Amino acid sequence: MSQDRIVIIGGGFGGLNAARALAGEPLQVTLIDRRNFHLFQPLLYQVATGGLSPANIASPLRAILQSYPNVEVLLAEVRHIDVPRRVVVLHEEEVPYDALVVAAGSAHHYFGHPEWEPLAPSLKTVEDATEIRRRVLLAFEAAEREPDATRRTAWLTFVVVGAGPTGVELAGAIAELSRRTLRQNFRHFDPASARILLVEGADRVLPTYYPKLSTKAAQALARLGVTLQLGALVTDIQPESVTVRCGEKLERIEARTVMWAAGVAASPLGKIVAEGTGATLDRQGRLVVEPDLSLPGHPEIFVIGDLAHYSHQTGEPLPGLAPVAMQQGRHVARVLRLRRQGKPVRPFRYYDRGTMATIGRAKAVADIRGIRFSGFLAWATWLFIHLMYIVRFQNRLLVLMQWAWNYTSRNAPARLITGGNPFPLPLSEERKNKADDQQGVS
Amino acid sequence: MSQDRIVIIGGGFGGLNAARALAGEPLQVTLIDRRNFHLFQPLLYQVATGGLSPANIASPLRAILQSYPNVEVLLAEVRHIDVPRRVVVLHEEEVPYDALVVAAGSAHHYFGHPEWEPLAPSLKTVEDATEIRRRVLLAFEAAEREPDATRRTAWLTFVVVGAGPTGVELAGAIAELSRRTLRQNFRHFDPASARILLVEGADRVLPTYYPKLSTKAAQALARLGVTLQLGALVTDIQPESVTVRCGEKLERIEARTVMWAAGVAASPLGKIVAEGTGATLDRQGRLVVEPDLSLPGHPEIFVIGDLAHYSHQTGEPLPGLAPVAMQQGRHVARVLRLRRQGKPVRPFRYYDRGTMATIGRAKAVADIRGIRFSGFLAWATWLFIHLMYIVRFQNRLLVLMQWAWNYTSRNAPARLITGGNPFPLPLSEERKNKADDQQGVS
Numbered sequence: 035m036s037q038d039r040i041v042i043i044g045g046g047f048g049g050l051n052a053a054r055a056l057a058g059e060p061l062q063v064t065l066i067d068r069r070n071f072h073l074f075q076p077l078l079y080q081v082a083t084g085g086l087s088p089a090n091i092a093s094p095l096r097a098i099l100q101s102y103p104n105v106e107v108l109l110a111e112v113r114h115i116d117v118p119r120r121v122v123v124l125h126e127e128e129v130p131y132d133a134l135v136v137a138a139g140s141a142h143h144y145f146g147h148p149e150w151e152p153l154a155p156s157l158k159t160v161e162d163a164t165e166i167r168r169r170v171l172l173a174f175e176a177a178e179r180e181p182d183a184t185r186r187t188a189w190l191t192f193v194v195v196g197a198g199p200t201g202v203e204l205a206g207a208i209a210e211l212s213r214r215t216l217r218q219n220f221r222h223f224d225p226a227s228a229r230i231l232l233v234e235g236a237d238r239v240l241p242t243y244y245p246k247l248s249t250k251a252a253q254a255l256a257r258l259g260v261t262l263q264l265g266a267l268v269t270d271i272q273p274e275s276v277t278v279r280c281g282e283k284l285e286r287i288e289a290r291t292v293m294w295a296a297g298v299a300a301s302p303l304g305k306i307v308a309e310g311t312g313a314t315l316d317r318q319g320r321l322v323v324e325p326d327l328s329l330p331g332h333p334e335i336f337v338i339g340d341l342a343h344y345s346h347q348t349g350e351p352l353p354g355l356a357p358v359a360m361q362q363g364r365h366v367a368r369v370l371r372l373r374r375q376g377k378p379v380r381p382f383r384y385y386d387r388g389t390m391a392t393i394g395r396a397k398a399v400a401d402i403r404g405i406r407f408s409g410f411l412a413w414a415t416w417l418f419i420h421l422m423y424i425v426r427f428q429n430r431l432l433v434l435m436q437w438a439w440n441y442t443s444r445n446a447p448a449r450l451i452t453g454g455n456p457f458p459l460p461l462s463e464e465r466k467n468k469a470d471d472q473q474g475v476s
Numbered sequence: 477m478s479q480d481r482i483v484i485i486g487g488g489f490g491g492l493n494a495a496r497a498l499a500g501e502p503l504q505v506t507l508i509d510r511r512n513f514h515l516f517q518p519l520l521y522q523v524a525t526g527g528l529s530p531a532n533i534a535s536p537l538r539a540i541l542q543s544y545p546n547v548e549v550l551l552a553e554v555r556h557i558d559v560p561r562r563v564v565v566l567h568e569e570e571v572p573y574d575a576l577v578v579a580a581g582s583a584h585h586y587f588g589h590p591e592w593e594p595l596a597p598s599l600k601t602v603e604d605a606t607e608i609r610r611r612v613l614l615a616f617e618a619a620e621r622e623p624d625a626t627r628r629t630a631w632l633t634f635v636v637v638g639a640g641p642t643g644v645e646l647a648g649a650i651a652e653l654s655r656r657t658l659r660q661n662f663r664h665f666d667p668a669s670a671r672i673l674l675v676e677g678a679d680r681v682l683p684t685y686y687p688k689l690s691t692k693a694a695q696a697l698a699r700l701g702v703t704l705q706l707g708a709l710v711t712d713i714q715p716e717s718v719t720v721r722c723g724e725k726l727e728r729i730e731a732r733t734v735m736w737a738a739g740v741a742a743s744p745l746g747k748i749v750a751e752g753t754g755a756t757l758d759r760q761g762r763l764v765v766e767p768d769l770s771l772p773g774h775p776e777i778f779v780i781g782d783l784a785h786y787s788h789q790t791g792e793p794l795p796g797l798a799p800v801a802m803q804q805g806r807h808v809a810r811v812l813r814l815r816r817q818g819k820p821v822r823p824f825r826y827y828d829r830g831t832m833a834t835i836g837r838a839k840a841v842a843d844i845r846g847i848r849f850s851g852f853l854a855w856a857t858w859l860f861i862h863l864m865y866i867v868r869f870q871n872r873l874l875v876l877m878q879w880a881w882n883y884t885s886r887n888a889p890a891r892l893i894t895g896g897n898p899f900p901l902p903l904s905e906e907r908k909n910k911a912d913d914q915q916g917v918s
């Protein structure tokens with residue numbers, strides 16, 4: 035098998051690390067992505083709550099890869115993979131490959147309720163983050179204008195569905211925003227009266243973490259004023275409410291702002307690859323890979339990151355985390371090199387450096403190689419590790435500056451409402467009457 | 477006349493400075509804006525070319541004004557001003573005033589060709605800037621994929637219409653981007669081959685500046701590789717071309733990316749105010765104001781900034797510049813205080829601190845109180861003055877950091893293509909055939 039042309043689909047943690055590890059090799063590498071930048075998704079919640087700008091956590095792919103002459107970037111959308119002919123089909127052309135690395139990642143999944151997506155945006159892309167930012171900030175603006183107390187409460191109720199790391203971090207950051215940053219910003223209500231609900235189907239937050247860390251995280255969230263609803267399933271979402279089932283009890287919560295941090299589904303490319311190769315899809319749409327991360331019977335196709343189901347090491351599939359994808363990307367480069375040299379290939383092994391999550395300002399929980407800790411030390415560790423991961427030096431420095439400033443000033447400088455015209459705001463009729471009364475008096 | 481309730485329309489340079497100058501006075505001040513942030517428009521071209529993020533040049537209005545209990549911010553769109561009843565009409569309510577400050581600014585004007593707007597976006601809002609950024613970056617991406625030389629040239633032709641400060645700065649920044657930042661980013665063409673055309677109806681760039689500075693600016697632009705077309709009027713814009721008339725000669729330029737930095741028209745609120753007050757509108761839709769910036773016969777209505785036509789000092793109306801608006805905002809606060817104290821009011825006087833414009837990296841022209849200079853010193857002065865103007869300390873520091881980095885690295889870190897899905901890219905059919913050929917060979 036010739037390995038001249040390597041095509042990588044996806045410029046996330048997996049694909050980008052594969053491309054960098056292949057730089058300088060006697061191969062022609064093409065990285066295909068729909069976006070022109072690599073996004074540091076773990077910090078997207080800080081964009082959604084106005085702490086950071088999108089460019090602080092994104093690096094142009096061409097800039098990252100510009101000094102590697104054997105690596106080419108293609109801004110394109112993959113429509114199909116023709117496995118027998120070994121070509122990736124784009125809208126505009128076909129790209130032939132000798133080896134293919136599929137690192138297309140995952141998307142949010144609404145448990146068979148696609149109609150919930152516009153009502154409860156998830157947090158995957160820069161556009162998702164600025165949309166959530168827009169909704170959260172507009173809710174406070176509407177509360178400032180709304181004279182009816184019940185309707186104001188609905189504007190000030192924020193529901194985050196799913197208490198994995200993203201949900202916990204997002205709920206914590208909204209609590210910080212309302213309790214601290216916005217404290218003096220309004221004249222007609224107290225932003226600290228906002229209710230932040232974190233709804234989770236399991237019986238604890240961060241269900242994939244060590245139980246003691248879940249307890250610590252729950253305590254930190256409670257101190258910030260986040261209300262936990264555990265063992266609770268969302269059964270309905272409407273523009274002004276969420277319905278939650280907790281055991282036998284159905285509860286309708288009046289809320290204008292709902293955010294989705296629950297289900298994750300693999301990229302639809304997984305299905306296309308499965309059809310072309312006969313590979314097995316697991317229930318979450320991930321492709322079951324061989325020990326070397328290739329597909330059974332197709333040593334020329336590798337699948338890595340969130341789209342891969344790899345369970346040779348532990349029996350359980352590896353979680354969809356950035357470090358897994360990064361290590362898998364580098365492993366594929368290693369496999370290709372060893373194959374070319376005719377040397378034996380060892381199975382992929384995930385080296386677990388630990389898991390962590392932040393809760394608001396200067397609080398975090400961490401589980402690093404069995405050592406579990408929480409509080410400020412965990413937060414400082416989290417900060418350090420995240421900064422090390424951020425791809426380019428420039429971003430690292432600017433993000434650190436921005437954090438230092440946010441930390442000392444309790445500020446969220448990027449709280450811009452952007453996008454379409456939000457007027458007229460959907461306020462009650464009472465507003466207008468009140469204005470008329472005032473005018474009658476004056 | 478009671479001066480209890482002051483309503484300010486617009487949170488730009490004029491309105492914001494009026495609000496701050498009225499803080500602490502025995503008045504109830506309401507600042508109405510459609511956006512929740514003050515935007516430092518003079519640096520918007522740096523957002524359009526990926527040098528800065530929107531939040532670097534925007535500050536939330538509520539944050540700026542949070543410590544002034546007598547100042548309230550209203551996120552709302554003004555639909556009408558009812559002059560006899562003294563109320564500002566919003567979508568949701570009416571806001572009564574005792575004195576009104578109209579600081580609604582200006583919009584771009586397409587010389588009777590509104591159909592050009594989607595084809596040649598202007599640079600007024602954050603959304604305009606990210607849209608221009610998107611188009612410029614997508615043009616380079618399309619050029620990378622386009623095999624047809626003629627069509628590739630059209631992708632690599634950038635036309636900026638209007639050589640005032642915005643046009644000059646934008647053209648210079650695109651030249652920098654193509655000549656330096658993107659140098660190693662592509663594999664199938666040389667970004668430095670991009671053609672940047674600056675089209676101006678007058679016979680020199682920066683026509684409102686001192687002629688010697690125009691010459692200096694033209695020289696700097698030429699060195700950066702910007703092609704000037706002076707004495708040239710745009711007669712048609714199509715998705716793939718611009719037609720320019722130069723004397724008797726009509727020239728059709730194949731270009732996929734056109735940007736508008738030409739006409740400026742006053743906000744449509746000017747017309748509403750004119751109808752309600754009988755005030756005079758000038759040809760550009762500005763309201764002719766009295767020496768104290770109020771309207772004739774309506775001492776309770778002030779008009780400031782780009783929407784005001786003030787010519788008592790010089791015979792010529794003052795230009796639509798940030799310093800004019802800022803000084804006028806503070807003047808209105810002074811007038812209101814003097815009137816309340818029963819003291820005589822002196823006419824507004826504009827204190828001209830100078831005009832300047834940057835051309836690419838580390839080059840600028842300046843005219844500061846009659847002292848005219850250019851080059852690096854002018855650029856350093858420009859940088860210093862702009863940083864001083866940027867409203868909040870945090871932004872100032874971060875923008876300085878970003879600039880320092882951009883300057884040393886020749887980088888444009890915020891070059892993100894955001895917004896909708898751009899696929900399929902509008903490339904020639906040849907592309908696909910070429911791919912088919914390749915495939916036949918392999």
